[in-house]
Amino acid sequence: MTPLFRWLGRALLVGYVLIVIVVLGVRYWLIPHIDDWREPITKALSAATQSQIEIGRLSAQWNDVLPEIHVHDLYVHEAQQQSLHFPYVKARFKWRSALAGQVHFSYLRVDGLQLALWRDQNQQLHLAGKTLGFEDNKEQDGAHSGFIHWLGQQDQIEIQNAHLVWRDESRQAPPLSVTGLHGVLQRSEQRLQFNLEATPQLGLGKKMQLRGHLAQEALDQGELQGVLYVQLNELSPAAWQQWVDLPTDLTEATTLDTQLWLQVKDSQIRDLSMDLRVYNGVWQSRELGHIEAKSLRFFTSGPWESFRAVADEVPLAQRLQSDPFRFELYAKDVVLRNQAGFNQDLRADRLELIAKRDPTQTAIALQKLLWHNSDVQAQLHGTWTPHGEDLTQGDWDVQGELNQLKLNALYQYFPTPAISGAAVSWLQHGLLDGTVPTAVFRLKGRFAQFPYTDPKTGLFYIGGAFKQADIDYYPTTAKEKGWPKVEQASGYVMLKGNSLWVNADQALLKPNTKDAVQATQVQVHIDDFSAAEPQLIVNAKTAGPAQAYLGLMTHTDLGGWLGHAFDGSRATGSWQVPLDLRFNLKNENDLEVKGHIQFDDNSVQLVDFLPPLEQVKGRLHFSDQGARADQITARWLGGAIQLSQQIGQPGELLHVKGRTTTEAWAQYMETPALGE
Secondary structure (H helix, E strand, O other): OOHHHHHHHHHHHHHHHHHHHHHHHHHHHHOOOHHHHHHHHHHHHHHHHOOEEEEEEEEEEEEOOEEEEEEEEEEEEOOOOOOEEEEEEEEEEOHHHHHOOOOOEEEEEEEOOEEEEEEOOOOOEEEOOEEEOOOOHHHOOOOOHHHHHHHHOOOEEEEEEEEEEEEEOOOOOOOEEEEEEEEEEEEOOOEEEEEEEEEEOOOOOOEEEEEEEEEHHHHHOOOOOEEEEEEEEEEOHHHHOOOOOOOOOEEEOOEEEEEEEEEEEOOEEEEEEEEEEEEEEEEEEOOOEEEEEEEEEEEEEEEHHHHHHHHOOOOHHHHOOOOOEEEEEEEEEEEEEOOOOOOOOEEEEEEEEEEEEOOOOOOEEEEEEEEEOOOOEEEEEEEEEOOOOOHHHOEEEEEEEEEEEEHHHHHHHOOOOOOOHHHHHHHHHHEEEEEEEEEEEEEEEEHHHOOOOOHHHEEEEEEEEEEEEEEOOOOOOOOOOOOOOEEEEEEEEEEEOOEEEEEEEEEEEOOOOOOOEEEEEEEEEEOOOOOOOOEEEEEEEEEEEHHHHOOHHHHOOHHHHOOOOOOOOEEEOEEEEEEEEEEEOOOOOOEEEEEEEEEEEEEEEOOOOOOOEEEEEEEEEEEOOEEEEEEEEEEEOOEEEEEEOEEOOOOOOOEEEEOOOHHHHHHHHOOHHHHO
């Protein structure tokens, strides 16, 4: 063995022996008597933190391979500042720092810390006597800056059972207490990571959490840069109003759950992402009216300035015109009350909305708009481009599908006065039943110009096949008897611009309320929703039992128009009766009724005391002005007759011309002598 190796071996042995002596000395001599070293340890900490340190008592124990120091009642004093009191601190010394002449710890645990955070009348924040302000941090002296700076250099700090009290002198609010504060702060060369949790005082919520990371280089320069995450569970908005300016639109809510992600740079919030859950919420908005939701989840992200605009109550349309953003909304049991132009509450069992605007776009992309309730299941997409401060001035370009659309619910979605109140009332009382399994929806234009009477201003279209529809196109009122409903209709419904078309391939009518006749080529049409006096036009071809049609004489006003001449009539066989009706929805006295009865070898008994007309052929035209016989021929009392002229107006009589036989009269009168 060479002398060099022998020398190295001896040196290692000596070093090992020295380490053993030091370790044994620390464990069996220094640790049991650590409190005797309180004064030099206090001086070393005071020098390292540039503060006056006071220690009540020291103890230590050996934990695995490292010693732990227990500090009881540690006080930090600085001139003209409140003292910081740490009831209990557990520390593990970082031995490598001693080689650099520093006092650093690899681990610190702080128990029972009580802190006071407040805001003065000048909106300045203070924490335990330290004035908080990163923009002029370097100029602020003597505010625990030395101790706070030293504390931030430790590798890991664990906080247990801390208590924070918040006072806001600018709001004159009572103190806010946060208990059970615990968490971890861990530092590396690049960044400071932290995770803190706490419980607010009773009645304010259940859990608060703050975690994130900050760039160490920025911290060394007195600035904040990094990401913060805030989670608040089951908060009570009404209780928090004393300390926080919540959006005034939210007037009521049982609880809130909130998650916030904040991007911070140069000590300023640059971007914000928010995941908000509201339970039993009520909103009152200038633009959107009164809104209620049993549960609502709202996710959004965008520049901080956009969110500040919400707090500053900038009009919604104006906020939507500036910065890029993305948001998602998921809600259940939604009610929109007192909406401008709507007489009915708008309800959705389920509402979803996903929208965004790219930095280079002026239009907002509506990636998904879902509205589900018992009346309709709508799923739409498109764009909306805001203009000015009025939401109705924005340009819509939306399309999609309406599934399971109930015809009797259409009236709820037609606003007045853009749509005549008379037209909306007819939609409500006229469309009784029927479902459109799948309808096409298209909207292009501005709400302010709806319903686009001029096609150049926009397009509104809903169209789809319907089934099992009942349409009471002219309902019975106190003054009018009405007309028979269209029942069990199948066909196609179309809303285009300011017009409604309901075309049924087949349907049923019950003129006498019980016997049905077949109806084909049924067309129900409103020519202009927005007109002051919208007109309803009904056309149909019908065919069925003759006796059923005679119900028109007693169940509609037709009998009165014809002078009640046919009220007691009876008929056999089948008739064909085309109908052509026009009603003024605003003025019930303005109507036109046209139609005719096509006879085909029928039997008709006009009155009980005369024999029936047999083999009747021809047409009987009727209207709201009366009835006119058109080449009606028949067999009556053994001879051929012809009916002509018009009835219904004063002085008008139905003319009967022809020949009869005495034999037929004798048989009818049961008087044989007449036949001789």
